[in-house]
Amino acid sequence: AQSVAQPEDQVNVAEGNPLTVKCTYSVSGNPYLFWYVQYPNRGLQFLLKYITGDNLVKGSYGFEAExxxxxxxxxxxxxxxxxxxxxxxxxxxxxxxxxxxxxLTFGGGTRVLVKP
Amino acid sequence: DVKVTQSSRYLVKRTGEKVFLECVQDMDHENMFWYRQDPGLGLRLIYFSYDVKMKEKGDIPEGYSVSREKKERFSLILESASTNQTSMYLCASSFRESPLHFGNGTRLTVT
Structure with missing residues (x-):
């Protein structure tokens, strides 16, 4: 069975600083990985995916994943x-x-708070 | 742009009621999904469907059923609502392995 762990419930960061949100996974064979974002009172929006190839993936809104x-x-x-x-x-x-x-199997989610 | 529409934004139902949550997508996607979202638990898959009249159980199907009579519509049914089914319900659709497109969710409260 597949699983996803997001070890941090919340990440706080100052505006202008780098942001990292952690994710580890367990799956049979090679993984097909995604990041989604949810704004208040909205559904999830796709950010980026990894299927194969370059280990650094670029996505929407300036986000990337390694x-x-x-x-x-x-x-x-x-x-x-x-x-x-x-x-x-x-x-x-x-x-x-x-x-x-x-x-898809989803992680528990990480809330990001960026302070001005 | 793909649009996934969930018929209700908020619902309040009583214990024991039969509840219907409706979802419609406008992009002819074969795959449709129902998830529930609870704090700290992320999204958990209830049921999914790969084609009309086809349905498969997800990870937490107990207490739920689904119907897919038309390709664009996927309904989630709570046969007898219980308080532990109070949650946010999210519908999604996709074409094969393309990213899921989600509706805005239905927040269901069972009292």
Missing amino acids: FNKSQTSFHLKKPSALVSDSALYFCAVTPLFKAAGNK
Whole structure:
């Protein structure tokens, strides 16, 4: 069975500082990994995905994520955080050989608070 | 742009009532999903469907059923609502392995 761990319930960062949100996963075979963001009273929005290739993936709103197979991690990063990045972030995984079914397992979420 | 519409933003129901949550997508996606979101637990998959009249159980199907009579519509049914089903319910759709598109959610309170 697949699983995702987001070890931090909340991350606080000052505006302009780098932001990192951590994610580790467990899956059979190669992973198909995602990051989603949820703003207050909204559904989840897709940020980026990793399927294969370059370990550094670039996504929407200046976010990027680094895939590390040996550490089974997929940490989300942004070089300079904005107040508007304050939201709830979810990491998700599915086995690559089951990608067409898109049956994702989500982590518990990390709340990001960016202070001016 | 893909639009996933959930019919109700907020619902308040009584214990034992039969509850219908409706979801419609406008992009002809084969895959549709129902998740519930609870603080600290993230999103947990209730049911999903890969085609009309097809349905499969997710990780927490107990107390729920689904219906997919048309490709664009995926309904979640709580046969007899209970207080432990108070939650945020999120519908999503996708084309094969493309990223999921989510609706804005239905916050259900069962009293």
